[in-house]
Structures are given as structure tokens and as C-alpha cells.
Amino acid sequence: MVTGRTDVKRIAMLGLLLAVAMLLSYVEVLIPLPIPIPGVKLGLANLAIVMVLYFCGCGYAFLVSITRIIFTGFLFGNLSMVLYSLAGGVLSLICMSLMMYKGKGHRETFSIKSISLIGGVAHNMGQIMVAYLVVQTYGVFYYVPFLVLSGAVTGFVIGFIFELVCPTLRKIITDR
Amino acid sequence: MKRNDRWLLIVVTVVIVLLFVGLWLGQSDGSYITVYQDGKPIGTYSIFEDECIQVETEDAHFNIIVIEEGKVRVSEADCHDGLCVSQQAVSKGGESIICLPHKLVIAVHSDTQTQLDAVVQ
Numbered sequence: 001m002v003t004g005r006t007d008v009k010r011i012a013m014l015g016l017l018l019a020v021a022m023l024l025s026y027v028e029v030l031i032p033l034p035i036p037i038p039g040v041k042l043g044l045a046n047l048a049i050v051m052v053l054y055f056c057g058c059g060y061a062f063l064v065s066i067t068r069i070i071f072t073g074f075l076f077g078n079l080s081m082v083l084y085s086l087a088g089g090v091l092s093l094i095c096m097s098l099m100m101y102k103g104k105g106h107r108e109t110f111s112i113k114s115i116s117l118i119g120g121v122a123h124n125m126g127q128i129m130v131a132y133l134v135v136q137t138y139g140v141f142y143y144v145p146f147l148v149l150s151g152a153v154t155g156f157v158i159g160f161i162f163e164l165v166c167p168t169l170r171k172i173i174t175d176r
Numbered sequence: 177m178k179r180n181d182r183w184l185l186i187v188v189t190v191v192i193v194l195l196f197v198g199l200w201l202g203q204s205d206g207s208y209i210t211v212y213q214d215g216k217p218i219g220t221y222s223i224f225e226d227e228c229i230q231v232e233t234e235d236a237h238f239n240i241i242v243i244e245e246g247k248v249r250v251s252e253a254d255c256h257d258g259l260c261v262s263q264q265a266v267s268k269g270g271e272s273i274i275c276l277p278h279k280l281v282i283a284v285h286s287d288t289q290t291q292l293d294a295v296v297q
Contacts, residue, residue, distance in 0.1 A: 036262035038276050080277075114181045117188065131276060136215025139272035139283040145195035152188055 010056065013173065014064055021048035021068040022075075029076055037143055039084075039127045040150045043120055045072075046158050049093070050116050054162070055173055058097040065089045080134075084127045091126035092119040112166070113159035120155020121148050203268040206284035209248050211241065214279045223248060223267065223284065233278050241282060248282060250275065 024044040033040060045068060053061035069089050073082030096119040099110050124147035131140045211219045211231060221227055221243060228251075229241040239253040239260060247265035250273055260275035269286025 036259050036264075038257070038259050038274055108178075109180055110184065111178055111181050114184045118184070121188070131274070134276065135212065135274065135279050135281050137212045137272075137281040137283065139212070139281040140274060142199075142270060142272045143274070145192065145199050148195060149192050152192065 010060075014052065014056065014060055017048050017052050018064050018068055018071075020051075021045045021064060022072050024048060025068065025072040026076060035150070037146050037150070039124055039131070039143065039147055041154070043123060043151075043154045043158060046092070046116065046119060046123070046155070047162060049089075050096070050112060050119070050158065050162050051169065053093070053096055053100065053115075054112060054166075055169070058093070058100065061097070062090075062093055065093055084130050087130040088123035088126040091129075092123035095119060095122040111159070112162050113156055116159030116162065117152050117155040120151035120153075120158065122151070123155075124148065124151035199270075202270055204286040206267050206269045206271070207287045208285055209243070210283050210285060212281040212283065231278075231280060233280075237278055239275055239278055239280055248273065248284060250282070253278070 022045075024047060028042050028044045031042065033042070049061055049065045049068070052064045066086070066089065069082060069085040073079070073085060096115050099115045099118055100108075102108055125144075128140055128144060128147055132138075206223055208220055208222050210217050211221070211229070213231060213233070218231070219229065221229065223243055223246050225243065226245075227243045229243075231239045231241065237254050239255070240251050242249055242251040247267040249265035250260040250263070253261050253275060255275050255277040257277060260273055260278075260280070263273050266273055266282075266284050269284055272281055272283040274281050
């Protein structure tokens, strides 16, 4: 019965965080960025994905992330958008999951700011790889420095925001 | 801030600086552009001759490429993000303007060989 209850709670929370992620991706479309480089974006949805990763683990993070991308892609975008986001999202989650690895005595190796920073960079690298496959021209790699920088900055900011809301969130989630 | 974080931040900063230095060092004045559509080169133009090129995609969308004063930019396009139009004009070898929705790449090349030839002549 106890496991049953936690499962229900977990499902509810995953659904909630999926909704948050979708909402954030929608809000992001509304915010115009003054940087005219393809692929540069705030990555707000990553905030919800980092929450799932931190509180529920890698497997659920993949589940929520992929569902989020497919849902929002077809709601507000198109197939090519789904492909770009999928490559970015999966690569970013692989890197972030690896960095969640806990070392001796279950101590976290990296803080969430660093994990999110690498996630942002990896996301943009995944997208640039798809862009290369799409246009088949080395010209896309000209954007690598800009995309690494923007991924690092936005990822770090997302991680910073997460650390701000983390104590409150932990209370809500662990409180029974 | 954990110790690992500090190292990671240092490494990331160094990598970013190196990437930009590499980009900056690799730049030389461009001499011609190649326009690629769907990965295939569809035209090569000198950037010293002012020109206006209209490129159409298979499904009747367009980009208008303008070459003036040794610089290239996209003056008009009907792609949905408009990023190619809002990008600054490029002129250095290795720089490029990309319109992902139309699978269009405008790459600037610097041909040191032709520059030398020009000097010799």
C-alpha cells in the first residue's frame, strides 16, 4: 500500500512538472531574444527537467523531457523543431545524468549549477549536429563558439534559479 | 560552490575563450561566397562585386542575398524565424549566414591564393 501511495504521488508530481515544462516552453516562444543566431534560446523548460532529474532521477527525466518535446513540438512547432529539440534534449540529459553521479559517501560531485551549465552546452551541441545533418555544410560550425557560450550562460542561470527554489520545492515534495 | 565546480567553471571558461580566439585567429578577409541549398553548392559570387541574388526553395519560399561594399547579408526572406535577415552582414573568411528553415547556407571563403595573385598582378 505504501508503494502504491508513493507511486500515485510520483505520477502526480511528474505530470505537474511536465505541465510546468510545457508552459515554460510556451512562455519561451513569447520572449524575443535580441541575438540573431540560430539555436540561441533561454532553455526555460530545462528548469522543470532539472527538477525531475534532481528529485526523481534520470529515467523519469528522460521520460518527461521526451514527452515535453513531442507535445510542445506538435502544439507550437513542427517536425523539424521536434528533431532539433530531441537531439539537444537527449544529449543534454545524457551529460547531466552522468554528472549526477554521486562519489564517495553519496556526496554530489557537482552542484546543480554546473550540471545545468553542461546541460545547456550539450543541448546546443546536439542541435548543431542536427543542423549539420540538415544543411550538410561545414558553415554551421562557425556558430559553435557562440552556442557554447550561450548554452553555458543560460544553463548556469537556470541552475542558479533552481538552487533558489530548491529548498521550498524540497519541502513541498518530501512533506507528506 | 564545490571544488569540482570551480574546476569545471575554469575549464569551461578556458574552452570558450579558446574557441573565440580560434575563431578570431582563423579569420581573414573573405573574397568570395558560396551559396549552398540543401547541402549542394548552387552558386559562387565574388564579394567585391555588388549583387542581389534571389534564391528560391522547392516549395516557392525565398531568400534575397545582397552583396554590397564587400559584405554579404540577407535583405529579405519569408522563413518563419527571420534569423537570417536579422543577422549582421558578414565579410570574413569562415563566417556564414544560415537560414535553417530553408536549408540555406551562405559561406564566406577567403582565397589566399587569389589574394596573392591580385597583389602580384
